[in-house]
Amino acid sequence: MYGAGDVRVQDRPDPKIRQPTDAIVRVVLSCVCGSDLWPFKSMPATDTGRPMGHEFLGVIEETGSGVTRLKAGDLVVTPFAYCDNTCDFCRRGLQSSCRHGGRYGLDGVDGGQGEAVRVPHADGTLVKLPVGEDSPLLPSLLTLSDVLGTGHHGAVTAGVEPGDSVLVIGDGAVGLSAVIAAKRLGAEQIILMGRHTDRTDLGRDFGATDVVAERGEEGVARARELTGGDGADRVIEAVGTRQTLDTAFGAVIDGGTISRLGVPQFTDGPMGFEMIMRNITLTGGASPTRAYIEELMPDVLNGTIDPGRVFDRTVGLDQVPDAYRAMADRRALKVLIRP
Amino acid sequence: MYGAGDVRVQDRPDPKIRQPTDAIVRVVLSCVCGSDLWPFKSMPATDTGRPMGHEFLGVIEETGSGVTRLKAGDLVVTPFAYCDNTCDFCRRGLQSSCRHGGRYGLDGVDGGQGEAVRVPHADGTLVKLPVGEDSPLLPSLLTLSDVLGTGHHGAVTAGVEPGDSVLVIGDGAVGLSAVIAAKRLGAEQIILMGRHTDRTDLGRDFGATDVVAERGEEGVARARELTGGDGADRVIEAVGTRQTLDTAFGAVIDGGTISRLGVPQFTDGPMGFEMIMRNITLTGGASPTRAYIEELMPDVLNGTIDPGRVFDRTVGLDQVPDAYRAMADRRALKVLIRP
Incomplete structure (x- = not known):
């Protein structure tokens, strides 16, 4: 890649062993x-x-x-x-x-x-x-x-346990993998937030029990409605924008956990009074x-x-x-x- | 309290039962x-x-x-x-x-x-x-x-386990209580960050193994030095300023946990690339x-x-x-x- 939008297919030198551990x-x-x-x-x-x-x-x-x-x-x-x-x-x-x-x-x-x-x-x-x-x-x-290991990291760090409600934000390959991982760990309700029907349909095949096409405040309201009003026990944020982070905070239950998998496209996020009063945990990161x-x-x-x-x-x-x-x-x- | 600096001692009506559960x-x-x-x-x-x-x-x-x-x-x-x-x-x-x-x-x-x-x-x-x-x-x-329950909440949400290194930021009553709580949960190394000698001396009595009087970048450097260069496994942040939050991020090990107990005197904090790449968990809040x-x-x-x-x-x-x-x-x- 030579810059934004500029991907070229080129010959490169054949790789050679450089270190004994290569x-x-x-x-x-x-x-x-x-x-x-x-x-x-x-x-x-x-x-x-x-x-x-x-x-x-x-x-x-x-x-x-x-x-x-x-x-x-x-x-x-x-x-x-x-x-x-x-x-x-x-x-x-x-x-x-x-x-x-x-x-x-x-x-x-x-x-x-x-x-x-x-x-x-x-x-x-x-x-x-x-x-x-x-x-x-x-x-x-x-x-x-x-993607599978990354989705799994999200579910593990979010602390998904049998019976949990899990909101997955993002219908990309990582979000869909997080659906697989959440189901694998026993989540009872898996809400997939995304607006590409072909992807959310695949998400349903993978185990999503609900799909929310709305974003922002409407998405938060819909996710809360689907979780009895209080929000999801675990949120796996697989996009990385400030908007999806705000959605995660809005749609997580008090005492719940947000795990982030998307590379954040911002530097600062909401760490003030509300996060403290509601005892929200923010975790996740680059998957090992x-x-x-x-x-x-x-x-x-x-x-x-x-x-x-x-x-x-x-x-x-x-x-x-x-x-x-x-x-x-x-x-x-x-x-x-x-x- | 009638405003900043304005605390008055006044007669108030005697409390009466209003609800059967009072x-x-x-x-x-x-x-x-x-x-x-x-x-x-x-x-x-x-x-x-x-x-x-x-x-x-x-x-x-x-x-x-x-x-x-x-x-x-x-x-x-x-x-x-x-x-x-x-x-x-x-x-x-x-x-x-x-x-x-x-x-x-x-x-x-x-x-x-x-x-x-x-x-x-x-x-x-x-x-x-x-x-x-x-x-x-x-x-x-x-x-x-x-304060004791709040310090304990910090140690519990930070995930303090036997053998851990724990950095407690703040030598107020909550910070000192967090030292008690961290020791009670088996922390091996407890570093107390504070600059009031009478308080940090009490912190040593409570179980702090090290005291760091430096703040900001110097405090981070000293805390890292005391933890073999990598930072503390758990950080309990008991002040609530943006500076102490930055110190917490600087002094926690990759994959470690920061628990916040101080009421935050700011709205936004560092939630960008570094937190993700280092897999840092941010937790804590108002103690139940x-x-x-x-x-x-x-x-x-x-x-x-x-x-x-x-x-x-x-x-x-x-x-x-x-x-x-x-x-x-x-x-x-x-x-x-x-x-």
């Missing part, structure tokens, strides 16, 4: 993330550009001398950020703050929207998939890379997705959940710029890339 | 709260004035026909807000949001800084004390009314102090904790205006009132 992965399946759309809308123009993509699965082509858990030929999935999975933060399940972690597309690391990637800290980062390259489960397994892969994978493999349904289009590398445009224009929910 | 309590011991200082500094002048005080213990003089758990002659303590203790919010431990609750000094209810108070929902609100009017434990038992009285009282009665030491001055009703001034000028930590 692995080279040939990308089998990748995709475009909702968070890729923020720079697509606002990134200042640059001469050098920046490799994009942080969700992929693929086959290991080569491993550094320090890699012991994986070998060439393994089909693996990556969480959207790499990590050593051994430091104190990783051990407590906060791989997003790994002491040796980092992000794809930065610091000389390739992006996942390409043919091959050098993965740092491969032993810690990559998880072997027990299926073949031709498995029809690959799209669902790819969601372990980001590596922490959740082993827990979620069995449900994907046995078909209990089918998160790959968030992909509604597939492109080759040449069409990646079109994929960005389609997602930015809301013509596509989430686009799969087969290099 | 009780009339003769006040034995009351006090001035740190939160009383906010209106003392900023309340617009009024002609009618407002009864003050929300922390007291006393003897029941009369009960309404619907009061069944208490009787005349009982020595009782009140949480700082009254509640029915039976509604759905109360049952889940959020008495601060009771559907029939309210605050002393408002809506025709007396303040606790006086001779007698009509207490609504007496059965739900008041808790009988198993000691006599002359017990030396009364000051410590009075802290069950607010009624929920904690039975849990905390045994430790007061058996002397395990001695929270009454936060009182460093005692006055009669005539000197209450002086008490406000002394606390506002930081000449007194917390003033006891014996009507």
Whole structure:
């Protein structure tokens, strides 16, 4: 990406092992993330550009001398950020703050929207998939890379428990994944707030019991009406604007929890008297997705959940710029890339 | 209180039973709260004035026909807000949001800084004390009314667990009570941030392992140094200014929790990118102090904790205006009132 709206498909040097802990992965399946759309809308123009993509699965082509858990030929999935999975933060399940972690597309690391990637800290980062390259489960397994783990992080940090009412704000792939996660954790009522009928219909398939198309104050009123007047026990905010944050505060019950998953497009939010008097907890954040892969994978493999349904289009590398445009224009929910 | 700086001692009508669930309590011991200082500094002048005080213990003089758990002659303590203790919010431990609750000094209810108070929902609100009017434990038992329960709420919502490092920001009575509460829940390291040596010395007696006198960025640096560079697992913010909130964010570890107890003197706070990337949880609020009285009282009665030491001055009703001034000028930590 060279700037807002400027995505180019170009040849880059083949990745090579640089550190003993590296692995080279040939990308089998990748995709475009909702968070890729923020720079697509606002990134200042640059001469050098920046490799994009942080969700992929693929086959290991080569491993550094320090890699012991994986070998060439393994089909693996990556969480959207790499990590050593051994430091104190990783051990407590906060791989997003790994002491040796980092992000794809930065610091000389390739992006996942390409043919091959050098993965740092491969032993810690990559998880072997027990299926073949031709498995029809690959799209669902790819969601372990980001959206499913992110939705799960929202449900976990929101404290979803059996019987809870949960409001999910946002009908993008993360919001829809949060519906899956909330249902998986036993939520009794799952209200999905979104106005794209095709997406909210998918949300109903995933477990949403109610859909609210209204936004702002009307959305708050409708969500409160659906929860007996008091608001939802848990709110998962999967958009990231100040308006959706205000909606979350308006629609959460006193003593309830708001978990945020959307990258916030603002700096300050309402932290004053009302939040204190109502004992509202604000939590969530960048998902330590590596922490959740082993827990979620069995449900994907046995078909209990089918998160790959968030992909509604597939492109080759040449069409990646079109994929960005389609997602930015809301013509596509989430686009799969087969290099 | 008739306005900022304008506290008057005046005769008011004797309270009478109005509802069957009321009780009339003769006040034995009351006090001035740190939160009383906010209106003392900023309340617009009024002609009618407002009864003050929300922390007291006393003897029941009369009960309404619907009061069944208490009787005349009982020595009782009140949480700082009254509640029915039976509604759905109360049952889940959020008495601060009771559907029939309210605050002393408002809506025709007396303040606790006086001779007698009509207490609504007496059965739900008041808790009988198993000691006599002359017990030396009364000051410590009075802290069950607010500061001890509030400090405990901070430690509970911050999620303090055995072995944790806890930073308490603020050396007022609530901050010091939070030190007691954090120690009681097993915190291994308790850093108290405050610059009044007499108060921080008391904090050390209560269980603080370290004291940080610096504020702002220097305070953050010192707190991080004391926690191995990463910040405290839990931060209890017991002041309520934007500066102390920023300090809390600066001094909490990634994935950690900030619990706020101070009434915020601002509307917006930092809810942007950093909070998300670092997975910081913001929680706390008005303590449902009624929920904690039975849990905390045994430790007061058996002397395990001695929270009454936060009182460093005692006055009669005539000197209450002086008490406000002394606390506002930081000449007194917390003033006891014996009507």
